[in-house]
Amino acid sequence: MGKKISHLGARCAGVYGSLKEFLLTAPSFLWLVVFFLIPSILVFAIAFRSADSSGSIADTWTFDTIRNVMRSDYLGVLWRTVWVSCVSTLICLLLGIPVGYWIAQQKPQYRYWFLLIVIIPLWTNFLIRIFAWRVLLHPEGFLRQSLLWLGIIPDDMFLLNNVGAVIIVTVYTCLPFAILPIYAAAEKFNFALLEAARDLGATRFNAFKNIFIPGIRRGIFTAILVVLIPALGSYAIPDLVGGVNGEMLGNKIAMRVSANRNMPEAAALAAFLSIIITVPVLLFMLKQKKLIKAVISTKHGGDDRK
Amino acid sequence: MGDFFEFKNIEKYFGDQHIVKNVSFGVRCGEIFSLLGPSGCGKTTMLRIAGGFEDPESGEVFLESKDITKTVPNKRKINTVFQNYALFPHMTVWDNIAFGPRTAGIKEPEVSRMVSKMLEIIRLEGHGSRKPDTISGGQKQRVAIARALINNPKLLLLDEPLAALDLKLRQYMLLELDRIHDEVGTTFIYVTHDQGEAMSLSDRIAVMNNGVIEQIGTPAEIYENPRTKFVASFIGDTNFFDGKIIDQIDRENCKIEMNGLGEFPSFNEHKLASGSKVTVSIRPEKFRIFDRKYEAENLNMFEAEVIDIVYQGAQTRYWVRARDHRINILTQHNRCYLDSKQPTWGDKVWVAWHRDDVTTIPEETPH
Numbered sequence A: 001m002g003k004k005i006s007h008l009g010a011r012c013a014g015v016y017g018s019l020k021e022f023l024l025t026a027p028s029f030l031w032l033v034v035f036f037l038i039p040s041i042l043v044f045a046i047a048f049r050s051a052d053s054s055g056s057i058a059d060t061w062t063f064d065t066i067r068n069v070m071r072s073d074y075l076g077v078l079w080r081t082v083w084v085s086c087v088s089t090l091i092c093l094l095l096g097i098p099v100g101y102w103i104a105q106q107k108p109q110y111r112y113w114f115l116l117i118v119i120i121p122l123w124t125n126f127l128i129r130i131f132a133w134r135v136l137l138h139p140e141g142f143l144r145q146s147l148l149w150l151g152i153i154p155d156d157m158f159l160l161n162n163v164g165a166v167i168i169v170t171v172y173t174c175l176p177f178a179i180l181p182i183y184a185a186a187e188k189f190n191f192a193l194l195e196a197a198r199d200l201g202a203t204r205f206n207a208f209k210n211i212f213i214p215g216i217r218r219g220i221f222t223a224i225l226v227v228l229i230p231a232l233g234s235y236a237i238p239d240l241v242g243g244v245n246g247e248m249l250g251n252k253i254a255m256r257v258s259a260n261r262n263m264p265e266a267a268a269l270a271a272f273l274s275i276i277i278t279v280p281v282l283l284f285m286l287k288q289k290k291l292i293k294a295v296i297s298t299k300h301g302g303d304d305r306k
Numbered sequence B: 001m002g003d004f005f006e007f008k009n010i011e012k013y014f015g016d017q018h019i020v021k022n023v024s025f026g027v028r029c030g031e032i033f034s035l036l037g038p039s040g041c042g043k044t045t046m047l048r049i050a051g052g053f054e055d056p057e058s059g060e061v062f063l064e065s066k067d068i069t070k071t072v073p074n075k076r077k078i079n080t081v082f083q084n085y086a087l088f089p090h091m092t093v094w095d096n097i098a099f100g101p102r103t104a105g106i107k108e109p110e111v112s113r114m115v116s117k118m119l120e121i122i123r124l125e126g127h128g129s130r131k132p133d134t135i136s137g138g139q140k141q142r143v144a145i146a147r148a149l150i151n152n153p154k155l156l157l158l159d160e161p162l163a164a165l166d167l168k169l170r171q172y173m174l175l176e177l178d179r180i181h182d183e184v185g186t187t188f189i190y191v192t193h194d195q196g197e198a199m200s201l202s203d204r205i206a207v208m209n210n211g212v213i214e215q216i217g218t219p220a221e222i223y224e225n226p227r228t229k230f231v232a233s234f235i236g237d238t239n240f241f242d243g244k245i246i247d248q249i250d251r252e253n254c255k256i257e258m259n260g261l262g263e264f265p266s267f268n269e270h271k272l273a274s275g276s277k278v279t280v281s282i283r284p285e286k287f288r289i290f291d292r293k294y295e296a297e298n299l300n301m302f303e304a305e306v307i308d309i310v311y312q313g314a315q316t317r318y319w320v321r322a323r324d325h326r327i328n329i330l331t332q333h334n335r336c337y338l339d340s341k342q343p344t345w346g347d348k349v350w351v352a353w354h355r356d357d358v359t360t361i362p363e364e365t366p367h
Helices: A002-046 A064-069 A072-105 A108-123 A126-137 A142-150 A163-188 A192-199 A204-215 A217-232 A236-242 A249-258 A263-305 B043-051 B093-103 B108-121 B137-149 B167-184 B195-201 B219-224 B229-234
Strands: A049-051 A057-061 B005-014 B017-027 B032-036 B058-063 B078-081 B155-159 B187-192 B204-209 B212-217 B239-248 B253-257 B263-267 B277-282 B288-290 B299-311 B316-322 B325-331 B348-354 B359-362
Touching: A002 A263, A049 A064, A049 A263, A064 A263, A072 A108, A072 A163, A072 A204, A072 A217, A072 A249, A072 A263, A108 A163, A126 A142, A126 A163, A126 A236, A163 A217, A163 A236, A192 A204, A192 B078, A204 A217, A217 A263, A236 A249, A249 A263, B005 B043, B017 B043, B017 B058, B017 B212, B032 B043, B032 B195, B043 B078, B043 B155, B043 B187, B078 B137, B093 B108, B093 B137, B108 B137, B108 B167, B137 B155, B137 B167, B167 B195, B187 B195, B195 B219, B204 B219, B204 B229, B212 B219, B212 B229, B229 B239, B229 B277, B229 B359, B239 B325, B263 B299, B288 B325, B316 B348
Parallel strands: B032 B187, B032 B204, B078 B155, B155 B187
Antiparallel strands: A049 A057, B005 B017, B005 B058, B204 B212, B239 B253, B239 B277, B253 B263, B277 B359, B288 B348, B299 B316, B299 B348, B316 B325
């Protein structure tokens, strides 16, 4: 009898516990549903509506917008968006990994100063920093004039209002966000492993490539996500420094919303962009899940043997 | 002509700390050579200099008479077993062991044959696909050894390889290390702070303290004839007495006044002159206890009082007091010496030792 009661008690506690859990997560869940899930579904839905001439959404369904969005000039912008983002991410990694590696090897009391130096630019407003880049990259600006004077670039090369400027400024903006997760992973890395690799005959570069990079791969994955996603959706940077040839998908969406008042087309482009972003993230999460599962199963295996 | 592996006049500073002070010694081909000393004595630094991970301020390192002081770690035919194993966590046991040969560009079928043989030597066949996190400390240790030995090094450096293991496993791994050494015949340099490990494994031991080699010798030489006070106290237990040489008896022996206990004939290994101050070291097991004064050739004796007795099964440890000295004595249970009567607390006894079982250490230890 006593046993039954205690069993019942446990079950009550379980129900009560899960209710508490539900109540605790409900606000954030509700927030996500109202402000993220429903709007996303609406955006996807609007993409299949037709537009009327007054700039609002008509109440008939159509595939025309989607077909329209598949036009080659859009695909050109889409392609540019993807490759500019990927190149920016790659450069961020190429710059961020050595920096994270270097900071993690400094004495602990100095590391935080170096991290501070990485973060300090973020204290200035994002737009102000981009305008500062406009000044720097301007044809009469300091950077181009010095490079011309040094004879590094030809006379007909301009630094502003092209894809190059978009990449430079995107890298500049995203680099701190790439360095931080890489540093966090590098700080936990056991640097004796690099000595072990050297001891076993690996060159400095091979030890870095085969031992350090796999050792901080989680940090690198995170860095890719935090750089690639904002870069794919970026709007302000191409708008301010990209010029006509530096336009990205974000600018097209903005134009359809504000100048052209063609909501369905804007929605279709936005949906397109979210798919581009979601697919790699989902792939990554699946990989992570496998990773987590692998860790759990090996842990269990280890316990079983003990 | 030099040894197989040699350090010559090595100096090393970390900041303004003088870590290694003009150290020179040689290691013979095929031996297990231990660097023994307390933590911070510079022994790990010596090992890292041998591996190429630290550059000495001055001095040279020779392997088979070739100067390798400036050679980078990956070009040395030397491999290291690191203190905390440093196994690559993202690789399986198999890939860890295969790392060296693969880096050297050896073809995969040959690598596979080598790894299988190594797994056999360390008796971990069937563990190749495991990740380092999923094997025990002793197994990790053996994988670390295999990963180093597969490269066929001329010299294997082991940095406190058993420090992270518990006592039982440590004893087992000592036997394993000895077996592996017999099987592969590689020269080992073994760094440890544990005298038991060093004594049971080594062909020769270098005792290091404060960046200086205090003594190099076989375990027996180091134990029986410590050259300095530090060596005498670091290796095993001992009793120290301040003394002064008052007379020479013959070429080998002298008479020492032992701080109020009396004047005793003693073996004078260092041929010290009369009048010099010495520290006399007598190991606990060199003493014998008698219940009366006992006359025998070359046997020294003084009277003492038993203050503590610790029965340890195979032996009994006595603490006796004589004047200001507390003396530690270890006896086997040989009743014949005691006429069947065991001394007990407070007994007056006679403590005896043979004059040859004494180590006289000069006051100012030679460096």
